[in-house]
Amino acid sequence: MKKSNEKDSDTPVVEEIRQRTDEYRVLHEVAQILHKAGGLQEMLIQVLTVLTRFQELEVENKAGIFLADEQKKVLRLLCTIGDFTQEFMEKEQEIPYGNCLCGQAAVSGEMIISNNCFSDSRHENRFKDMTAHGHYIVPLKSGEQLVGVLFLYTDENPPWYCRSKEILMSIGGLIGDAIVSRRREEDIIRKNQELHELNDVKNKFLGIASHDLRNPLYMIRTFSEALIEGVGGNTTPKQLDLLQKVFNASNFMMNLLENLLDVSKIESGKINLKKKLQDLNALVKEQIEMNQHLAERKNIILAVQQTDLPAVSFDSGAISQVISNFITNAIKFSPENTAITVKTNLEEGRTRFSVSDQGPGLSDEDQKLLFKEFQTLSAKPTGGEKSTGLGLAIARKLIHLHDGEIGAKSKLNQGSEFYFYLPLENLSAESKS
Numbered sequence: 398m399k400k401s402n403e404k405d406s407d408t409p410v411v412e413e414i415r416q417r418t419d420e421y422r423v424l425h426e427v428a429q430i431l432h433k434a435g436g437l438q439e440m441l442i443q444v445l446t447v448l449t450r451f452q453e454l455e456v457e458n459k460a461g462i463f464l465a466d467e468q469k470k471v472l473r474l475l476c477t478i479g480d481f482t483q484e485f486m487e488k489e490q491e492i493p494y495g496n497c498l499c500g501q502a503a504v505s506g507e508m509i510i511s512n513n514c515f516s517d518s519r520h521e522n523r524f525k526d527m528t529a530h531g532h533y534i535v536p537l538k539s540g541e542q543l544v545g546v547l548f549l550y551t552d553e554n555p556p557w558y559c560r561s562k563e564i565l566m567s568i569g570g571l572i573g574d575a576i577v578s579r580r581r582e583e584d585i586i587r588k589n590q591e592l593h594e595l596n597d598v599k600n601k602f603l604g605i606a607s608h609d610l611r612n613p614l615y616m617i618r619t620f621s622e623a624l625i626e627g628v629g630g631n632t633t634p635k636q637l638d639l640l641q642k643v644f645n646a647s648n649f650m651m652n653l654l655e656n657l658l659d660v661s662k663i664e665s666g667k668i669n670l671k672k673k674l675q676d677l678n679a680l681v682k683e684q685i686e687m688n689q690h691l692a693e694r695k696n697i698i699l700a701v702q703q704t705d706l707p708a709v710s711f712d713s714g715a716i717s718q719v720i721s722n723f724i725t726n727a728i729k730f731s732p733e734n735t736a737i738t739v740k741t742n743l744e745e746g747r748t749r750f751s752v753s754d755q756g757p758g759l760s761d762e763d764q765k766l767l768f769k770e771f772q773t774l775s776a777k778p779t780g781g782e783k784s785t786g787l788g789l790a791i792a793r794k795l796i797h798l799h800d801g802e803i804g805a806k807s808k809l810n811q812g813s814e815f816y817f818y819l820p821l822e823n824l825s826a827e828s829k830s
């Protein structure tokens with residue numbers, strides 16, 4: 398039923414069109430504000446300002462928003478616009494669900510229209526200098542979840558706008574959704590920050606642990622090697638066998654520690670790359686020579702196809718490490734009597750390096766995990782070689798530090814190709830300087 402003081406809804410068509418246009422304008426303005434980046438409070442103050450200027454509602458320039466604490470069942474004042482007394486600001490900081498008009502809207506989830514604060518028994522809270530006023534009280538909901546309550550002040554017994562409920566409840570829903578998504582974003586940012594901090598702690602720990610373990614381990618490896626070589630006198634075959642085991646284990650651990658130190662250095666940004674323009678082909682040749690004996694042990698042919706390349710900017714230690722890991726992997730995971738092709742060429746303005754093998758290849762599942770830390774995948778070393786699962790993760794980080802790209806192409810049982818690209822742009826930048 399229409400209230401006695403409700404505006405007459407039988408307005409002429411032109412008036413109705415004007416009203417609707419105004420409604421759409423307000424909705425649009427509110428939606429635009431809610432989509433902008435920035436602090437929640439600042440955003441909601443802008444929304445309140447737009448609402449107090451919405452002619453049809455005839456509200457005063459006085460409004461505010463409470464946020465709901467569903468666990469404690471209280472509303473907490475987040476922001477206001479207009480003049481409120483100090484007493485109001487102090488007493489209304491936190492109100493329980495069910496208390497006064499806003500608390501009641503929080504419980505019912507329904508919008509409340511109140512004609513006069515003095516005659517409306519639901520308006521429980523009184524203040525010293527309170528003057529007669531009316532209210533629109535709008536629950537802010539995201540779906541069924543109560544997020545807060547918005548209140549707008551009017552004159553006492555104002556000419557209530559006939560479509561206020563539809564329009565204010567829609568705006569309440571928009572605000573509710575915006576608050577929820579803003580909270581989620583803040584949550585993600587906070588969690589991300591925490592993860593970064595944890596990662597820093599992990600890297601520091603990793604760095605300290607690996608560094609302090611390296612010296613004693615180095616001694617174990619060196620001394621066991623010396624004993625194997627007979628420095629301490631003759632050894633029985635049994636002693637030799639045990640010493641060989643000590644040497645192998647310490648060698649593996651040294652390798653693991655070096656890798657862990659690399660990861661921690663790269664991740665904490667402490668790696669100091671010394672990039673300079675140089676010949677990638679020369680580095681590739683060096684690495685092939687170094688790994689030739691490993692290939693020969695498995696009767697694997699290491700074929701090379703090199704194209705003339707312009708000088709490229711890179712850190713030779715870092716790129717040697719990547720090339721070496723690609724080549725040793727190909728040897729490690731391939732069966733005997735196969736061939737490996739190491740190739741360099743220019744492609745789409747970049748330098749490309751690749752290693753192709755006739756090994757076991759990679760399943761689609763394995764390909765998703767490649768280049769992540771500690772991934773020792775389905776392919777296992779075919780000649781008892783060691784595997785820590787860190788080589789490719791380090792390679793990816795090093796190539797990215799060179800603004801390059803790294804990847805692998807493979808099908809299960811059909812061999813693999815591991816490749817990286819280094820940009821040539823660096824060339825012009827550096828040669829100019």
Ligand SMILES: Nc1ncnc2c1ncn2[C@@H]1O[C@H](COP(=O)(O)OP(=O)(O)OP(=O)(O)O)[C@@H](O)[C@H]1O
Pocket residue numbers: 656722726727730754756757758759767768772773774775776777783784785786787788789790813
């Ligand atoms: N050429 C390849 N063919 C098939 N599988 C491969 C090949 N290269 C790598 N892989 C798979 O990817 C995994 C990760 O390789 P990665 O180089 O990171 O570690 P790793 O060689 O096992 O140990 P390391 O840390 O000593 O390099 C390997 O354990 C292997 O399962």
Ligand SMILES: [Mg+2]
Pocket residue numbers: 722725726788789
């Ligand atoms: Mg490896």
